[in-house]
Amino acid sequence: MSTNGYDDRKNRTNLGSHLKKETSVVGRPLMKVDAMAKVTGQATYADDIHLPRMAYARMLPSTQPHARIVRIDTSKAEALPGVLAVITGQDLPIKYGILPVSQDETALAVDKVRFVGEPVAAVAAVDEETAERALELIEVEYEPLKPIMSIEEALEETEVRIQEYGHGGNIHKMVSLQFGDVEEGFAEADYVREDLFFYQGNNHLAMEEHSAVAYYSPDGKLTLWSSTQTPHYVHRALAKVLELPPSRIRVIACHPGGGFGGKSDPFHHEICAAKLAMITGRPVKITLTREEVFYAHRGRHPVLMWVKTGVKKTGEITAMHFRSMLDGGAYGSYGVATTYYTGALQTVTYKIPRYKFEGLRVFTNKPPCGPKRGHGTPQPRFALEIHFDKICEDMGWDPAEWRKQQACEPFSLTANYLRITTIGLKECIDKVVEASGFKEKFRKLPYGRGVGLACSAYLSGANLPIYWNDMPHSGAMVKVDRGGGVTVYCGSTDIGQGSNSVLAYVVAEVLGVRPQDVAVVTADTDLTPVDLGSYSSRVTVMTGNAAIEAAQKVRDQLFQAAADELGTTPDNLEAAGGRIFRRDDPGVGLPFAKAAQLAEARFGTLAAVGSFTPPKTPGRYKGAGVGPSPSYSYTACVVEVEVDPETGWVRVPKVWIAHDIGRALNPILVEGQAEGSVYMGLGEALMEEQVFRRNLHKIPSMLDYKSPTFLETPDIETILVETNDPHGPFGAKEAGQGPLLPVPPALCNAIYDAVGVRIDELPVTPDKILKALERKAKGQEPRVGPERMPEVEWVEPIYVEPPSLEHDPSLVPSANP
Amino acid sequence: MKQLISLRVNGELYELYVPVHKTLLEVLREDLGLTGTKHGCELGECGACTVLVDGEPVLSCLTLPVEVQGRDIVTVEGLAENSVPHPLQVTFAELNAAQCGYCTPGMLMSAKALLDRNPNPTPEEVREALAGNLCRCTGYVKIVEAVRLAARRLQGDLGNIVEEIERALNEGVVQEPESR
Ligand code: FES
Ligand code: FES
Numbered sequence: 001m002s003t004n005g006y007d008d009r010k011n012r013t014n015l016g017s018h019l020k021k022e023t024s025v026v027g028r029p030l031m032k033v034d035a036m037a038k039v040t041g042q043a044t045y046a047d048d049i050h051l052p053r054m055a056y057a058r059m060l061p062s063t064q065p066h067a068r069i070v071r072i073d074t075s076k077a078e079a080l081p082g083v084l085a086v087i088t089g090q091d092l093p094i095k096y097g098i099l100p101v102s103q104d105e106t107a108l109a110v111d112k113v114r115f116v117g118e119p120v121a122a123v124a125a126v127d128e129e130t131a132e133r134a135l136e137l138i139e140v141e142y143e144p145l146k147p148i149m150s151i152e153e154a155l156e157e158t159e160v161r162i163q164e165y166g167h168g169g170n171i172h173k174m175v176s177l178q179f180g181d182v183e184e185g186f187a188e189a190d191y192v193r194e195d196l197f198f199y200q201g202n203n204h205l206a207m208e209e210h211s212a213v214a215y216y217s218p219d220g221k222l223t224l225w226s227s228t229q230t231p232h233y234v235h236r237a238l239a240k241v242l243e244l245p246p247s248r249i250r251v252i253a254c255h256p257g258g259g260f261g262g263k264s265d266p267f268h269h270e271i272c273a274a275k276l277a278m279i280t281g282r283p284v285k286i287t288l289t290r291e292e293v294f295y296a297h298r299g300r301h302p303v304l305m306w307v308k309t310g311v312k313k314t315g316e317i318t319a320m321h322f323r324s325m326l327d328g329g330a331y332g333s334y335g336v337a338t339t340y341y342t343g344a345l346q347t348v349t350y351k352i353p354r355y356k357f358e359g360l361r362v363f364t365n366k367p368p369c370g371p372k373r374g375h376g377t378p379q380p381r382f383a384l385e386i387h388f389d390k391i392c393e394d395m396g397w398d399p400a401e402w403r404k405q406q407a408c409e410p411f412s413l414t415a416n417y418l419r420i421t422t423i424g425l426k427e428c429i430d431k432v433v434e435a436s437g438f439k440e441k442f443r444k445l446p447y448g449r450g451v452g453l454a455c456s457a458y459l460s461g462a463n464l465p466i467y468w469n470d471m472p473h474s475g476a477m478v479k480v481d482r483g484g485g486v487t488v489y490c491g492s493t494d495i496g497q498g499s500n501s502v503l504a505y506v507v508a509e510v511l512g513v514r515p516q517d518v519a520v521v522t523a524d525t526d527l528t529p530v531d532l533g534s535y536s537s538r539v540t541v542m543t544g545n546a547a548i549e550a551a552q553k554v555r556d557q558l559f560q561a562a563a564d565e566l567g568t569t570p571d572n573l574e575a576a577g578g579r580i581f582r583r584d585d586p587g588v589g590l591p592f593a594k595a596a597q598l599a600e601a602r603f604g605t606l607a608a609v610g611s612f613t614p615p616k617t618p619g620r621y622k623g624a625g626v627g628p629s630p631s632y633s634y635t636a637c638v639v640e641v642e643v644d645p646e647t648g649w650v651r652v653p654k655v656w657i658a659h660d661i662g663r664a665l666n667p668i669l670v671e672g673q674a675e676g677s678v679y680m681g682l683g684e685a686l687m688e689e690q691v692f693r694r695n696l697h698k699i700p701s702m703l704d705y706k707s708p709t710f711l712e713t714p715d716i717e718t719i720l721v722e723t724n725d726p727h728g729p730f731g732a733k734e735a736g737q738g739p740l741l742p743v744p745p746a747l748c749n750a751i752y753d754a755v756g757v758r759i760d761e762l763p764v765t766p767d768k769i770l771k772a773l774e775r776k777a778k779g780q781e782p783r784v785g786p787e788r789m790p791e792v793e794w795v796e797p798i799y800v801e802p803p804s805l806e807h808d809p810s811l812v813p814s815a816n817p
Numbered sequence: 818m819k820q821l822i823s824l825r826v827n828g829e830l831y832e833l834y835v836p837v838h839k840t841l842l843e844v845l846r847e848d849l850g851l852t853g854t855k856h857g858c859e860l861g862e863c864g865a866c867t868v869l870v871d872g873e874p875v876l877s878c879l880t881l882p883v884e885v886q887g888r889d890i891v892t893v894e895g896l897a898e899n900s901v902p903h904p905l906q907v908t909f910a911e912l913n914a915a916q917c918g919y920c921t922p923g924m925l926m927s928a929k930a931l932l933d934r935n936p937n938p939t940p941e942e943v944r945e946a947l948a949g950n951l952c953r954c955t956g957y958v959k960i961v962e963a964v965r966l967a968a969r970r971l972q973g974d975l976g977n978i979v980e981e982i983e984r985a986l987n988e989g990v991v992q993e994p995e996s997r
Pocket of ligand 2 (some may be wrong): 205257258496914915916917918919920921951952953954955
């Protein structure tokens with residue numbers, strides 16, 4: 001038990017095995033347990049489900065960005081042969097939303113539409129074509145309201161409101177936190193710099209379009225198969241909106257064909273499919289078109305940012321003040337959390353002793369924004385890492401050395417009371433600097449070529465759940481069959497990152513069996529214990545720990561039964577290689593199946609549960625719930641670019657990325673996450689944007705939206721750094737999101753190195769480079785980016801006295817329980 | 818308007834009575850139950866629906882069944898020989914070239930067409946040949962590696978594929994040395 005309000009007893013049971021060095025499964029580059037199903041076309045995605053008598057449904061999109069619904073007439077649609085049911089907002093009036101504080105959505109618009117593409121009615125019919133024809137027969141009369149399409153407009157317009165709740169006007173949420181006296185810090189500084197940045201919004205563009213199939217059986221039970229990455233939250237939303245007891249709803253997450261955060265809200269189509277199934281008594285499927293996916297959205301928030309930092313001549317940061325303004329779109333979604341996240345993780349990479357954060361989110365008449373890979377943190381990280389690059393340039397500091405000198409300490413607190421455990425940041429910087437030849441290239445390459453460095457940190461799961469409760473965040477159950485087979489049950493959803501495999505690996509490791517002997521059952525609310533879902537990079541750490549606990553409990557029973565048979569005590573036994581044997585005499589042992597039979601004879605059916613609750617959070621202020629995590633991953637990235645000054649075209653030949661993963665449970669899966677993150681970060685940095693023209697999404701198709709193909713994606717060299725985190729399963733931290741964060745700023749820093757212009761606004765399109773070069777040629781500031789931040793009256797900040805940022809030995813959990 | 822069409826898919830002959838405007842993608846998935854072929858746009862933009870027609874990669878979302886009557890159509894379900902997967906399928910699985918796996922069937926079909934006409938492609942040739950297939954998960958790195966590893970294996974002694982899968986699942990992937 002340590003001070004600072006942090007209780008590590010909850011994790012103690014696992015600590016011994018986490019840190020064990022000798023492993024036979026963990027750490028190996030194994031094929032994923034579901035890989036063969038995926039490469040043979042046998043993995044089932046939601047749209048692959050075809051049930052007998054299945055009906056098809058489509059939803060009618062709003063044609064108006066902001067309007068009152070005066071009248072909807074569905075009679076002609078209902079009369080069309082083949083139409084089975086038509087529903088409107090009146091049939092599903094109960095509001096829902098992912099966050100308890102933002103219950104502002106309805107499955108179909110009620111009274112008012114808030115963005116073009118918002119579903120207004122839904123039709124189930126014998127086939128998709130008939131459903132589509134029926135949509136054309138629905139008459140909707142709208143009374144247009146003033147559309148609000150930007151942060152500036154939302155702040156100016158206070159009369160016309162998009163939502164009736166929030167901070168007032170069209171401000172959804174405003175937060176203001178201050179840790180220490182930043183003005184005092186700026187006064188102490190030898191140099192103070194201010195910068196403005198803008199990060200454009202973008203879509204996840206998962207390859208699979210969202211899909212759901214619902215079936216309501218005659219005994220009053222509803223089953224929903226969905227492409228969701230958070231079946232537990234969908235379960236809760238369905239119960240609320242359909243007014244059904246949760247015990248009569250079963251949500252099964254199929255293999256999602258990519259998520260990246262885009263399938264973590266309860267969605268219109270899921271609820272409509274369920275309602276239509278209840279009305280028609282037939283299975284009903286809704287699969288979104290690609291265009292509808294752009295309207296369902298929940299993508300990256302566009303964020304306008306201002307940052308001011310003071311530094312000493314000797315390098316130390318004295319204070320930072322950060323402001324963010326988020327364009328949230330028409331609904332709340334995860335937005336309140338996103339707003340906090342734009343201010344939460346600034347402090348986790350470099351020591352910032354005094355820190356002030358002001359943030360706000362506005363509503364606009366656009367598809368709702370939500371969480372995308374990095375959830376609210378890539379935007380501020382983009383701002384910070386360019387801002388620091390400018391400070392290093394102004395002060396004549398080496399950007400790599402400065403970052404290493406200012407890196408946070410292991411087992412320390414930050415100004416906003418985030419608890420850092422292991423930190424491999426310096427090693428990550430050393431590795432990418434060395435691999436890329438950064439020192440030989442930086443400011444030394446010929447004009448048009450350059451390198452840039454940036455770093456980041458990300459959480460390994462949020463310590464607080466989305467809805468307030470004190471139950472575990474993750475549960476797992478392990479069952480051992482008398483034939484020696486093992487099954488692990490867990491509510492987690494494998495979105496491609498390999499979480500099903502992680503469950504198999506940790507259980508196989510604890511029980512000493514082969515991964516192939518472990519069956520994995522996941523993401524089915526009838527069969528599996530609750531896991532909150534695949535978001536916030538929580539799955540490996542939380543489900544891994546839960547599964548280890550369950551497997552250890554079963555192993556205890558196996559050891560007790562085997563000990564008698566082997567004439568020893570349980571603590572002299574080990575499980576490995578499909579056997580249970582004496583440590584003091586490894587030749588004496590039993591096959592795993594034999595031990596299972598002895599244990600089953602003695603104890604009855606062999607099964608055990610395990611669960612994981614994150615450690616308590618040291619912060620004690622309002623807003624302290626966003627940011628804390630069992631551990632933080634760290635990443636350093638070097639991007640090399642070639643910029644054509646004639647065309648403004650940017651080519652990226654290579655990216656080097658080093659990631660502190662804690663411990664790689666399977667290195668090829670971690671590499672895959674890093675490579676995918678680099679790719680996605682470059683897409684956001686160079687081309688992807690959710691843009692609107694005359695109140696309409698300008699490019700709601702894959703072709704026009706543009707994303708990097710094989711040809712635009714560079715060579716990526718991934719280096720894994722292991723720090724063996726005491727809170728991770730076998731020492732692991734996250735890898736799914738963190739490695740995206742440093743990519744956009746490293747790219748912009750490289751562009752500056754190449755041609756001497758600053759692009760402080762994403763995406764970096766060729767026209768921006770040309771504009772900046774033109775300004776440079778004219779002797780103006782060689783920069784493209786936002787010029788000002790709108791004036792707003794910020795609320796009085798909550799003041800919190802910051803802790804010391806030094807290493808605190810009491811934060812190190814004892815390795816031996 | 819419906820029409821009687823006959824299709825040869827994965828070596829099997831099917832006779833179907835379907836609306837003329839129904840795409841090959843829809844017929845494969847809905848009428849033949851071959852849901853291995855995926856879709857990400859249905860507008861010819863993503864490559865997820867790629868199948869082989871007489872050995873050439875074709876976007877099934879832009880193809881009408883009438884156009885491909887009497888020709889040889891191969892989908893991901895037809896890549897394996899009985900229960901033995903194609904080497905491309907094994908290397909994709911081994912090297913984690915399929916994360917969510919949604920782009921994978923289309924990717925495999927394009928890769929198969931490439932290796933059939935160019936048994937030893939350079940990384941650039943792989944990128945070029947697969948550029949019409951989008952993947953949002955992998956950053957493409959492991960896909961290029963998997964295609965090249967399969968090419969090397971196809972040229973050498975394939976060994977026992979079933980044992981190879983077993984080894985990869987339990988002991989891990991051993992990358993064979995690169996040889997151009
Ligand atoms: S479904 Fe996207 S190209 Fe055919
Ligand atoms: S593996 Fe997910 S899209 Fe390629």
